Amino acid sequence: MGKRLTVAKRELASLRSEKTIVLAILIQLFVAAFSSFLAVGLVSLYDPGSVSNQFVVEFGVTGEAGEDIVPVVEDERGWRAVEYGTEEAAMRDFRRGEIHAVLMVERAPDGRARVRAVAPDGNVRTTLVVTQIKGVLEAFERNERQRLDSRLDRRPVELPPESSSSPYFGFTYTVLVPLLTFLPVFVSGSIAVDAIAEEYDRGTLELLRVTPLTATDIVDGKMLAMGVLAPVQAGAWLALLSLNGTAISNPLEILLLVTGFSVGVVTMGATAALAFRERKQAQFLFSMGVLVVFSATYLLPESPANAVAKLAIGSPTTTTHLSVAAYLVVSLAAFVGLRRLVGRRGLGE
Structure with a gap:
């Protein structure tokens, strides 16, 4: 074990000279340390409608059925309806900037409402206005369903339930926490690729071979350094989030999941480096492999990101706990398989 630790310490010490890696770690540290301040700005990108409390969106409403959508608009705080007799008048005020959007509502012969919306193009408020138009249309659809419910011959597809949760809560636990973990x-997997591929590129592998280290010791030491780096960073980020007022439940199980996933990703990186030995090819294979594998996890009952979110908010299910165990088992199996392969074949020429 002492030989492996020596190799691991050597790898960790060499990271200080990698400016790209250090910069990536510092950026993550900055996000975690100032999460309570950054969340306000980031949420405005994640959900533009969440920052519209002080901004009243004025909708110009026109069309034969325009009066049907006016109560829907006026019923919501932050929206105001301005009725126009003609589309031309509404568009004239829209171009002058007196209203933010135009809604033209017409009734089809079968009774369906057809809404044509016009939003500003290239304006700084475009994203916010488009988000609010979407909200108006969703509210109008719900209102139409309720109004025509007694006339329906068959039940339509149910609409998603209205959400009253805070966008800051959703962003923090479904985006920020999984991102930082x-x-x-x-990053550790990418470093593992470089750590092994550069030994071939620089020819320093020959120096390691004349030491008492075996091929398995060398690979174990490098993977140990990279595998430990991710859980340590994730633990620090979770601690900083807690200090900033973001409560994190089940931190130990989250770190266990991160450790298992780290072992698997670092194993992928080491396998790519040992297979190709050339840094660019190995990094490309590793990147594509991680993209495919991580995307495929969303087809499983519990993806890693969802598992972390559920653990962090304190609502894990049995499936969540089983998923953590499954990821650990698969990652350890991959690691053991790589060790045996290296033990039989060595590091090659």
Whole structure:
């Protein structure tokens, strides 16, 4: 074990000279340390409608059925309806900037409402206005369903339930926490590729071979350094989030999941480096492999990101716990398989 630790310490010490890696870690540290401040700005990108409390969107409403959508608009705080007799008048005020959007509502012969919306193009408020138009249309659809419910011959597809949760809560636990926990994992895998491929590129592998180290010791030491790096970073980020007022439940199980995923990703990186030995090819194979594998996990009952989110908010299910165990088992199996392969074939010429 002492030989492996020596190799691991050597790898960790060499990371200080890697400016790209250090910069990536510092960026993650900045996001975690100032999460409570950054969340406000980031949520405005994640959900533009969440920052519209002080901004009243004025909709110009026109069309034969325009009066049907006016109560829907007026019923919501932050929206105001301005009725126009003609589309030309509404568009004239829209071009002057007196209203933010135009809604033209017409009734088809079968009774269906057809809404044509016009939003500003290239305006700084475009994203916010488009988001609010979407909200108006969703509210109008719900209102139409309720109004025509007694006339329906068959039940239509149910609409998604209205959400009243805070966008800050959703962003923090479904985006920020998974991002900070898994980004170090992918960085560690990429470093593992470089750590092995550069030994071939620089010819320093020959120096390691004349030492008492075996091929398995060398690979184990490098993977140990990279595999430990991700859980340590993730643990630090979770601690910083807690200090900033973001409560994190089940931190130990989250770190266990990160550790298992880190072992698997680092194993992928080491396998790519040992197979190709050339840095660019190995990095490309590793990147594509991680993309395919991580995307495929969303087809499983519990993806890693969803598992972390559920654990962090304190609502894990039995499936969540089983998923953590499954990821650990698969990652350890891959690691053991690579060790046996290296033990039989060595590191090659």
